[in-house]
Amino acid sequence: MRENTAPGLRMKTRRAVTEALADTALDLFDSRGFDQVTVADVVAAAGISQRSFFRYFSNKEDVVFGDRIPSxxxxxxxxxxxxxxxxxxxxxxxxxxxxxxxxxxxxxxxxxxxxxxxxxxxxxxxxxxxxxxxxxxxxxxxxxxxxxxxxxxxxxxxxxxxxxxxxxxxxxxxxxxxxxxxxxxxxxxxxxxxxxxxxxxxxxxx
The missing domain is CATH 1.10.357.10 (Tetracycline Repressor, domain 2)
Structure with missing residues (x-):
């Protein structure tokens, strides 16, 4: 049973982290301006490493768009x-x-x-x-x-x-x-x- 539920739990955890990181970045982009905020600024505010950031997003633009815009x-x-x-x-x-x-x-x-x-x-x-x-x-x-x-x-x-x-x-x-x-x-x-x-x-x- 554990083997069946663990992947789903990991997916939920990943989504929660992704959304929390996106919220932190969007707050910075919205208040300071997108071009004025660096990935270093985002990870400092989120309390994670740049390596961790790039596990979830390939660049700053992907934070804004993600899978939000319909295909x-x-x-x-x-x-x-x-x-x-x-x-x-x-x-x-x-x-x-x-x-x-x-x-x-x-x-x-x-x-x-x-x-x-x-x-x-x-x-x-x-x-x-x-x-x-x-x-x-x-x-x-x-x-x-x-x-x-x-x-x-x-x-x-x-x-x-x-x-x-x-x-x-x-x-x-x-x-x-x-x-x-x-x-x-x-x-x-x-x-x-x-x-x-x-x-x-x-x-x-x-």
């Missing part, structure tokens, strides 16, 4: 849960609202990570790379479901252009809500903000 495949899979039962724009809103609910559940850590990303040009660029990957993954799914100049009013280059426009608008809406939430400019949850911001935009016949 393109995960975002596409979430969209597919909604796209058959709702117009494309509503399906995008539901997709990003799901992400917002997950972030609301870990509010403190996500708000700090978001502020650090938004206030650090290098991290912001890496985050935008994620946007591009999401757009590439979502475009075929949206384009196949909205009108265009292909057969029966669907598909074709016009549908792809409209899909790109819609997806990038959705990403912009999500970012507006995310920054407002992270900077403390509202008492609303991120999910509620996403609903509000997406509600400002309408895509006819989508």
């Amino acid at each position: 393109a495949e995960e975002v596409r899979d979430e969209l597919l849960r909604h796209i058959d039962d709702a117009p494309a724009w509503d399906a995008l809103r539901a997709t990003f609202r799901t992400a917002a609910l997950q972030m609301d559940a870990d509010e403190g850590r996500w708000k700090r990570a978001t502020r650090v990303i938004c206030h650090t040009p290098g991290l912001r660029a890496r985050y935008l790379e994620k946007h591009l990957a999401w757009t590439d993954a979502l475009t075929p799914e949206i384009a196949s479901r909205i009108g265009g100049d292909g057969p029966n009013g669907s598909g074709g280059p016009d549908a792809e252009l409209r899909a790109h426009t819609m997806i990038n608008t959705a990403l912009g809406c999500f970012d507006v809500a995310l920054v407002r939430w992270a900077d403390g400019g509202t008492d609303l949850s991120l999910a509620a903000l996403v609903d509000d911001v997406f509600g400002f935009v309408r895509f006819p016949h989508a």
Whole structure:
């Protein structure tokens, strides 16, 4: 029985240490600025060695991103849960609202990570790379479901252009809500903000 439970306990311990170390680093990044904090600063605050730090993270950037940012495949899979039962724009809103609910559940850590990303040009660029990957993954799914100049009013280059426009608008809406939430400019949850911001935009016949 001990052999069956030990790996699970070790995994839980590793996750707990990883999260505690990330919290210490994010506090420093948020208060001092990401570029002003070194790995040496983080390990001194955490009371561990640099060797121990690199057991959990390959670099400072991984502390901020870790496995927090969904992959393109995960975002596409979430969209597919909604796209058959709702117009494309509503399906995008539901997709990003799901992400917002997950972030609301870990509010403190996500708000700090978001502020650090938004206030650090290098991290912001890496985050935008994620946007591009999401757009590439979502475009075929949206384009196949909205009108265009292909057969029966669907598909074709016009549908792809409209899909790109819609997806990038959705990403912009999500970012507006995310920054407002992270900077403390509202008492609303991120999910509620996403609903509000997406509600400002309408895509006819989508």
